Amino acid sequence: MAISEDQIPGVEPAPRETEGFVLNHTMLRAKEPQRSLAFYTRVFGMRLLRKLDFPEMQFTLYFLARPDDPAAIPEDDGERTAYTFGQKGVLELTHNWGSENDPELAYHDGNAEPQGFGHICFSVPDLAAAEHWFDTNNVEFKKRSDQGKMKNVIFVKDPDGYWIEVVQPSLSKGLGQ
Structure with a gap:
């Protein structure tokens, strides 16, 4: 049976003003970026699209995806950043500097209580x-x-x-x- 949007409570028609909106990425924190990058690139075949460092706030962002055409990834840093934020299905790994040195740190997976x-x-x-x-x-x-x-x-x-x-x-x- 096909889903009719008007039959599902809470679903509203997409406003014209949202035309062109694209879900670009979701973010996960990575305690040890080398380990996480190796996992997502080796096990899931993702490519690193962009790495952005923020020294004043002490974190690094790694953007990974499975681009349809890897040859289309721009070489220029600015163009590559714009390209990254225009893609679909991007995974952002955020590394807060120093987290790898904290043996007590473990990120909440959202599935244990309280769930999220x-x-x-x-x-x-x-x-x-x-x-x-x-x-x-x-x-x-x-x-x-x-x-x-x-x-x-x-x-x-x-x-x-x-x-x-x-x-x-x-x-x-x-x-x-």
Whole structure:
């Protein structure tokens, strides 16, 4: 059954003024940026689009994505920044300087109480192959594809404990029935 927006309470028609608005990125904090960058580039094949340092506030931003055409990424820093903020599906990793030296620091994943943020999600062409790839790379699983009530959905954790849902679109047809 198709969703009719006017049948779902709270859903309103998109105002003309919002035309062109694009969800650009979501941000996760990274305690040890080298470890997180290696994870997202090696395990999920993301590319670093831009790194921005803010010495006066002591943090660095790393913007990662899976661009359709990596050759289109500009070389010029300013153009590359503008390009980055014009993309879809960007992951921003924020490193607060010195966090890597605090053995007590652990970021809240949003799934423990009090719950809030839950996860990010990647779609993959072959869920079984992705699950094998995660095993090969010693990725920590929260849930494998054959576990729990929702089959054909994987949850893994990144180095800071954030959950990542992994789905194969063609296997998702029966979800929520």
